[in-house]
Amino acid sequence: MKEQTALKxxxxxxxxxxxxxxxxxIKCFLAEGVxxxxxxxxxxxxxxxxxxYHYQDxxxxxxxxxxxxxxxxxxxxxxxxxxxxxxxxxxxPGATNLITGLADAMIDSTPMxxxxxxxxxxxxxxxxxxxxxxxxISTPVTKWNAQITKASDIPTVLAKAFYIAQSGRPGPxxxxxxxNAQFEELxxxxxxxxxxxxxxxxxxxxxxxxxxxxxxxxxxQKPMIVWGQGVxxxxxxxxxxxxxxxxxxxxxxxxxxxxxxxxxxxxxxxMVGMHGNYAPNMLTNECDVLIAIGMRFDDRVTGDLKRYAxxxxxxxxxxxxxxxxxxxxxxxxxxGDVKNTLAAxxxxxxxxxxxxxxxxxxxxxxxxxxxxIKEDLEPSSEGLTMAEVIAQVNKESxxxxxxxxxxxxxxxxxxxxxxFQYTRSNITSGGLGTxxxxxxxxxxxxxxxxxxxxxxxxxDGGYQMxxxxxxxxxxxxxxxxxxxxxxxxxxxxxxWQQLFFDKRYASTEMTNPDFVKIAEGYQIPxxxxxxxxxxxxxxxxxxxxxxxxxxxxxxxxxANVFPMIPTGASVSECRLE
Amino acid sequence: xxxxxxxxxSIYTENNIGLLNxxxxxxxxxxxxxxxxxxxxxxxxxxxxxTILVNVSEDQIKKIIGQIEKQVEVIKAYYHTEDETIxxxxxxxxxxxxxxxxxxxxQNIIKDSNARIVTVNKDFFVLxxxxxxxxxxxxxxxxxxxxxxxxxxxxxxxxxxxxxxxTKLLQTFNP
Numbered sequence: 054m055k056e057q058t059a060l061k062x063x064x065x066x067x068x069x070x071x072x073x074x075x076x077x078x079i080k081c082f083l084a085e086g087v088x089x090x091x092x093x094x095x096x097x098x099x100x101x102x103x104x105x106y107h108y109q110d111x112x113x114x115x116x117x118x119x120x121x122x123x124x125x126x127x128x129x130x131x132x133x134x135x136x137x138x139x140x141x142x143x144x145x146p147g148a149t150n151l152i153t154g155l156a157d158a159m160i161d162s163t164p165m166x167x168x169x170x171x172x173x174x175x176x177x178x179x180x181x182x183x184x185x186x187x188x189x190i191s192t193p194v195t196k197w198n199a200q201i202t203k204a205s206d207i208p209t210v211l212a213k214a215f216y217i218a219q220s221g222r223p224g225p226x227x228x229x230x231x232x233n234a235q236f237e238e239l240x241x242x243x244x245x246x247x248x249x250x251x252x253x254x255x256x257x258x259x260x261x262x263x264x265x266x267x268x269x270x271x272x273x274q275k276p277m278i279v280w281g282q283g284v285x286x287x288x289x290x291x292x293x294x295x296x297x298x299x300x301x302x303x304x305x306x307x308x309x310x311x312x313x314x315x316x317x318x319x320x321x322x323x324m325v326g327m328h329g330n331y332a333p334n335m336l337t338n339e340c341d342v343l344i345a346i347g348m349r350f351d352d353r354v355t356g357d358l359k360r361y362a363x364x365x366x367x368x369x370x371x372x373x374x375x376x377x378x379x380x381x382x383x384x385x386x387x388x389g390d391v392k393n394t395l396a397a398x399x400x401x402x403x404x405x406x407x408x409x410x411x412x413x414x415x416x417x418x419x420x421x422x423x424x425x426i427k428e429d430l431e432p433s434s435e436g437l438t439m440a441e442v443i444a445q446v447n448k449e450s451x452x453x454x455x456x457x458x459x460x461x462x463x464x465x466x467x468x469x470x471x472x473f474q475y476t477r478s479n480i481t482s483g484g485l486g487t488x489x490x491x492x493x494x495x496x497x498x499x500x501x502x503x504x505x506x507x508x509x510x511x512x513d514g515g516y517q518m519x520x521x522x523x524x525x526x527x528x529x530x531x532x533x534x535x536x537x538x539x540x541x542x543x544x545x546x547x548x549w550q551q552l553f554f555d556k557r558y559a560s561t562e563m564t565n566p567d568f569v570k571i572a573e574g575y576q577i578p579x580x581x582x583x584x585x586x587x588x589x590x591x592x593x594x595x596x597x598x599x600x601x602x603x604x605x606x607x608x609x610x611x612a613n614v615f616p617m618i619p620t621g622a623s624v625s626e627c628r629l630e
Numbered sequence: 631x632x633x634x635x636x637x638x639x640s641i642y643t644e645n646n647i648g649l650l651n652x653x654x655x656x657x658x659x660x661x662x663x664x665x666x667x668x669x670x671x672x673x674x675x676x677x678x679x680x681t682i683l684v685n686v687s688e689d690q691i692k693k694i695i696g697q698i699e700k701q702v703e704v705i706k707a708y709y710h711t712e713d714e715t716i717x718x719x720x721x722x723x724x725x726x727x728x729x730x731x732x733x734x735x736x737q738n739i740i741k742d743s744n745a746r747i748v749t750v751n752k753d754f755f756v757l758x759x760x761x762x763x764x765x766x767x768x769x770x771x772x773x774x775x776x777x778x779x780x781x782x783x784x785x786x787x788x789x790x791x792x793x794x795x796x797t798k799l800l801q802t803f804n805p
Contacts, residue, residue, distance in 0.1 A: 188648055189648075189651055192648065192651050192652050192655055193652075193655045193659065196702065197702045197703075198648070199648070200647075200648075217702055249702065250644075250800055251643065251644050251702065251703050251704060251705040252702045252703075373700065374696060374699070374700075375693070375696035375697055375699070375700045377696075378692070378693075379693060379696070
């Protein structure tokens with residue numbers, strides 16, 4: 054196999070041992086420090102599961118109720134811990150069920166390794182039972198993928214898979230392993246992969262770019278930072294905070310950047326984007342220098358690109374050269390790992406306060422408080438708002454909980470109103486917008502960080518997309534808190550129908566089952582709240598529970614999320630009502 | 631809309647199954663038609679070289695190159711305009727042998743076009759021509775008047791005027 058020639062072989066640390074391919078896969082996992090995997094057995098992956106039986110004390114396997122759940126759980130695991138999430142499935146439908154999770158991990162840069170069983174190699178291409186070309190299918194949604202047809206390739210290819218998944222800009226890798234390769238024996242020895250000759254995970258930083266960036270930042274009168282998940286993925290929170298505090302620059306975040314700097318930090322000016330905060334959106338089009346750090350100018354962040362920060366000089370700190378100039382032209386690209394580039398630029402930066410410029414943010418934020426936030430948090434209407442539920446969670450968890458949100462209105466409420474104290478506290482499907490993400494992702498997150506409180510915040514729509522994972526919670530007893538904000542609508546779509554489709558609510562109204570009974574069927578303590586008076590106590594009960602807990606909160610049916618930048622509008626056309 | 635131009639993309643890659651799929655998906659996703667594609671050995675052992683011809687704007691080609699280079703098994707990708715490369719394509723014509731003897735004009739066409747007769751037997755002869763795309767087009771037009779049994783042409787192959795220092799690059803990747 055040609056792949057091996059591309060690997061820089063580290064010296065073997067111990068003698069080889071004679072193992073089956075299936076057992077070799079497990080040994081590879083253990084060598085990579087994997088303690089938990091998520092998966093679902095089936096014909097073509099059975100040799101692996103058979104060997105796993107003997108390793109239950111070293112490698113915990115979480116049987117999800119659907120392979121999609123396994124991928125999202127692996128994602129949640131990775132997102133909270135910065136370790137590689139691992140999902141395992143069989144061939145055919147097992148493999149195709151991984152696609153949504155792979156696509157989600159690809160667009161949100163989540164390190165994940167998926168292993169799929171495949172029919173025996175002599176059957177490849179014969180339309181055998183449960184044969185599907187998963188390498189072909191998964192190509193556009195993986196950072197790398199490969200098929201293994203003989204056992205002796207397993208250690209090198211898996212070493213490469215783990216290296217690729219977590220190096221540079223992380224991403225998902227899929228390795229398809231034929232059944233015969235799992236049965237065959239090999240002389241096993243494992244050497245971690247540290248380089249691949251065609252692959253440069255972190256581009257070199259040009260020191261003149263740091264100089265140029267520092268000059269722009271030091272001369273700026275109205276600078277603004279927009280940071281993204283790159284700060285978290287690069288574990289650069291400390292370096293980032295130092296730069297923000299030294300320069301005194303107002304810093305706003307993309308949805309995936311949330312929690313890298315505490316919400317309450319005085320220089321944190323909120324979220325940018327379609328449902329972001331008013332001030333940072335409006336002032337994007339007034340700043341003189343826009344400093345983008347580990348973010349990729351997604352269309353949900355920028356709105357109309359032709360009217361996005363045109364007045365500003367743009368500095369882009371980025372690890373992936375393909376992201377530079379992709380959507381927004383960067384006057385000064387600073388390539389490299391933000392942990393290094395932010396540390397390197399520190400001594401070049403001047404201490405500043407930018408008090409006057411901060412006043413602009415405060416003024417606009419006051420308008421948002423008046424027009425949106427006040428009514429969200431202290432509603433004058435009878436119906437409960439999503440925001441007041443999130444505020445109650447903040448209060449009970451003292452901002453320490455990790456919030457795993459799904460996709461839709463509740464997600465925006467969660468991101469807007471959660472008070473994050475610690476990094477890696479906001480786990481959500483950002484780029485792909487995968488409904489059904491939160492429940493399995495919360496399971497993975499809780500297993501990776503058992504000491505943290507993990508609250509899944511989910512809408513009634515997304516909840517029913519992966520509701521079967523209640524079975525996983527029931528079986529594994531993982532103490533995840535499930536908070537369903539039920540408005541009996543696919544709320545975000547309904548909001549768009551109201552605003553842009555003359556209130557034609559086509560297929561967005563949900564007739565929902567009795568969620569409490571369903572949870573109880575899985576022996577998960579469950580409660581439903583319909584009135585404001587019950588809210589605080591119920592959230593308290595949920596947060597205090599030592600076990601998993603299900604809480605349904607019936608919220609206002611036809612509430613809208615504001616501020617909002619309609620599609621095609623500019624960030625400075627941010628609507629408050 | 632920016633002006634579209636013809637670009638020759640040169641990609642140095644590891645020789646791996648599946649990479650064709652990965653590269654072609656980059657074009658497909660952006661609705662960019664590949665005019666021709668050629669994959670072969672390069673000047674370096676075990677490194678493949680791809681030559682892809684597209685008609686896009688410069689902004690688009692830059693982004694496409696970025697996406698190609700991002701692939702793990704791609705060593706380096708370049709794009710060049712027509713002036714920056716020396717390029718050729720190659721074609722084969724299969725024609726009835728009778729015509730070679732009966733039509734004096736065909737012999738002239740062969741001479742004038744610098745085409746080469748690869749083989750002749752009593753039924754057919756095969757003509758080979760390498761050159762610019764326009765030369766192949768011209769030869770095709772001239773011969774089609776007499777009847778062509780089969781015609782096949784290759785994708786573009788190209789070398790660049792400027793150096794593409796892959797060997798040096800590989801050394802920096804793998805010190």
